[in-house]
Amino acid sequence: MAEKFHAELKNLKAETLEMAHLGRFMLRTSVDALIRQDNDLAASVVARKEEIHAMEIRLEEYCYQLIAMNQPMAKDMRVIACTLKVITASLRIGRYGKVIANIVKKISDQPHIANLMSIPHMADLVIEMIDDSIEAYEKDSIEGIADFSSRDDTIDSLRQSIFREGITYMMEDPKSITRCTNYILVARYLERCADHACKIAENVQYMNTGERVEIH
Amino acid sequence: MSESAIITTNNVSLWYNEKRALESVSMSIPKNMVTALIGPSGCGKSTLLRCFNRLNDLIDNVKITGEITLDDKNIQEPGTDVVMLRKKVGMVFQKPNPFPKSIYENVAYGPRVHGIRDKTQLDRIVEQSLRHAAIWDEVKDRINDSALGLSGGQQQRLCIARTLAVEPEVILMDEPCSALDPIATSKIENLIDLLKKDYTVIIVTHNMQQAARVSDYTGFMYLGKLIECGKTNQIFEHPTEELTENYITGRFG
Numbered sequence: 367m368a369e370k371f372h373a374e375l376k377n378l379k380a381e382t383l384e385m386a387h388l389g390r391f392m393l394r395t396s397v398d399a400l401i402r403q404d405n406d407l408a409a410s411v412v413a414r415k416e417e418i419h420a421m422e423i424r425l426e427e428y429c430y431q432l433i434a435m436n437q438p439m440a441k442d443m444r445v446i447a448c449t450l451k452v453i454t455a456s457l458r459i460g461r462y463g464k465v466i467a468n469i470v471k472k473i474s475d476q477p478h479i480a481n482l483m484s485i486p487h488m489a490d491l492v493i494e495m496i497d498d499s500i501e502a503y504e505k506d507s508i509e510g511i512a513d514f515s516s517r518d519d520t521i522d523s524l525r526q527s528i529f530r531e532g533i534t535y536m537m538e539d540p541k542s543i544t545r546c547t548n549y550i551l552v553a554r555y556l557e558r559c560a561d562h563a564c565k566i567a568e569n570v571q572y573m574n575t576g577e578r579v580e581i582h
Numbered sequence: 583m584s585e586s587a588i589i590t591t592n593n594v595s596l597w598y599n600e601k602r603a604l605e606s607v608s609m610s611i612p613k614n615m616v617t618a619l620i621g622p623s624g625c626g627k628s629t630l631l632r633c634f635n636r637l638n639d640l641i642d643n644v645k646i647t648g649e650i651t652l653d654d655k656n657i658q659e660p661g662t663d664v665v666m667l668r669k670k671v672g673m674v675f676q677k678p679n680p681f682p683k684s685i686y687e688n689v690a691y692g693p694r695v696h697g698i699r700d701k702t703q704l705d706r707i708v709e710q711s712l713r714h715a716a717i718w719d720e721v722k723d724r725i726n727d728s729a730l731g732l733s734g735g736q737q738q739r740l741c742i743a744r745t746l747a748v749e750p751e752v753i754l755m756d757e758p759c760s761a762l763d764p765i766a767t768s769k770i771e772n773l774i775d776l777l778k779k780d781y782t783v784i785i786v787t788h789n790m791q792q793a794a795r796v797s798d799y800t801g802f803m804y805l806g807k808l809i810e811c812g813k814t815n816q817i818f819e820h821p822t823e824e825l826t827e828n829y830i831t832g833r834f835g
Contacts, residue, residue: 368832437791439818442831576820 371436375445378428379504382449382456385421386500386566388414389456390493392463393559397489399470400552401482408470411463418460425453441573448573452503455562459496462555469548479545483531485552488524491517492560499566508574511567514581521560528553585612588752588782589634594648596629596638603629605806606648611752611799616774616783618797618814620790622829625803627786631754634784635671636664652752669696672745676757678737680729680744685712685721688729688740692748707747714780715743716773735766739773746781753777755785759792771796790830794818802826 392411399407429446432438438446495517498510532546564581571579587610596604604626611617611634619627629638636657638644650657657667669692680688689708698704708725712718717739721732729740738758745753755774759767774783774796787793793800794814801811802821810823821827828834 371832439790439794439830440821440827443819 371432371438371442374432374436375442378425378432378449379445381421381428382425382452383500383504385418385425386452386456386503388418388421389458389460389463390496390500392418392460393466393496394463394489394493396463396466396470397486397493397552397556399467401486403470403474403478405471405474408467408474411467414460415464418457422453422457426450429453440576444573444576448503448569451569452566455566458562459559462559466552466555469552473545473548476545479535479542479549480531483528483549484524485528485549485556488521488528488553488556491521491524492556492563495521495560495563496566499563499570502570503566503573506570506574508567508571511570514564514567518560518564518581521557525553525557585615587611588613588653589784590649590651591630591633592649592651594630594633594646594650596626596633596647597645598641599643603806604633607803607806607808608648609801609808609811611782611784613782614778614780615798616778616785616796617799617801618793619784619786619801619803620788620793620830621803621809622834623788626806627801627803628756630803630808631756631784631786634752634754635668635673636662637673639664669748670750671752671754672748672750673754673756674738674741674745674758677761678734678741680732680737680740682728682730684726685729685732685740686725689743689747692744696748711743711747712740714746714777715739716769716776717743733766735762735769738762738766738770742770742773742777750781752782752784755783757786757788760788767792790818802829804829 392414395407396411398404399411429450432446436442495514499514502508502511529550532550535542536546568579568581571577589611590609592608594604594607595602607626607630619630621627632638633646633650634652638646646658652667652670656662681691683691686708689711690704693704693707698707709718712721717736720736721740729737732740738761742753759770762770771792774785777783778798785793785796797814799811800814800817802809802817802823802825804825810817810821810826812822817826818830821830
């Protein structure tokens with residue numbers, strides 16, 4: 367029976383990866399829509415909201431079912447524990463994608479201020495962290511996530527810099543307030559997505575070694 | 583282990599004729615705790631358990647080396663009083679094995695062997711032991727009926743009461759639930775949890791979920807060696823040895 371269970375675990379991981387890729391795709395696409403001021407692209411992100419929610423419920427139930435039926439231990443238990451966290455993090459990342467997509471509609475009728483400041487660069491870095499955390503989960507390897515602490519610091523600095531820059535533009539021109547406020551919000555959402563990538567990384571570390579680490 | 587040890591083994595090896603069944607086992611059994619021994623069939627866990635009250639003495643051509651201490655006394659010493667040792671270290675077996683006598687006589691048998699004749703005192707011991715084994719309420723009205731009329735689970739608890747009647751320090755349990763249904767198993771598991779207040783319990787089990795549920799410490803044995811021993815939650819959450827990991831996740835055994 368252990369073989370059947372281990373095949374189920376593999377399947378669970380494969381399906382969770384699918385969800386993680388969807389969350390990542392929603393975030394990437396929403397930022398692309400923001401950059402290009404593409405309302406249709408933004409709408410395509412919002413349209414996948416239900417899909418990712420359904421995945422969350424189905425995969426969580428899958429996890430609970432595997433626990434109830436197999437009483438997993440050691441690494442098997444840690445894989446499921448980590449998977450539950452990856453499911454939550456992926457949903458959040460996808461939802462931030464949806465929220466950013468909603469912002470696109472609000473500010474697409476006016477030109478960008480300062481080329482969106484550092485948002486495109488910040489988004490690239492965040493997406494890279496998400497990619498590396500997903501890959502670490504997939505390959506059960508902690509190599510690509512060893513430097514997450516310093517990468518997360520960079521993301522925090524970028525958010526602060528966007529915040530300061532935004533305030534400056536708002537003080538200079540009150541007409542920029544809506545756009546700049548939304549930029550600041552987007553930076554905040556991106557920073558939260560990096561935090562979720564860190565959460566995935568922490569849990570992959572736990573899955574791999576059984577040790578708890580905290581990435582600040 | 584930070585708790586004080588009641589039993590320690592130091593480099594214990596055991597041979598049945600030429601076959602080495604235990605290989606340099608060193609471990610400590612903490613007092614008033616439940617220690618589980620797990621491992622695939624033939625790994626030596628029952629053999630190790632039977633070393634603790636020298637039950638292996640009853641088998642021909644057994645050779646043991648190393649040291650086993652109970653309360654800091656080497657029980658392997660030739661002068662050891664084996665009857666007293668087995669009084670201190672009681673045992674419950676896989677299959678309930680009540681004597682073909684009344685419930686009362688089953689429990690009173692041990693104290694009588696150890697010289698207690700006073701009826702009032704025996705009555706008190708019998709009631710106390712049956713209460714301790716969580717079976718008193720079920721049998722108090724038929725204490726003179728044959729023990730063989732009890733259900734399997736009740737018989738096993740009676741055997742535990744019989745062990746308790748001689749006031750042991752340690753109770754060895756060799757697969758105590760493998761012949762029982764889930765409800766009877768759950769009663770024995772609850773009982774083990776209660777017993778550790780007053781006794782030290784060492785349990786051999788094939789059922790890893792049971793080891794995880796009832797024990798504070800777990801030792802994993804493989805091919806006569808103690809591969810890993812530690813707190814149960816650590817062993818089942820993140821064992822140190824790959825062999826342990828593979829066994830408890832069902833990758834072999």
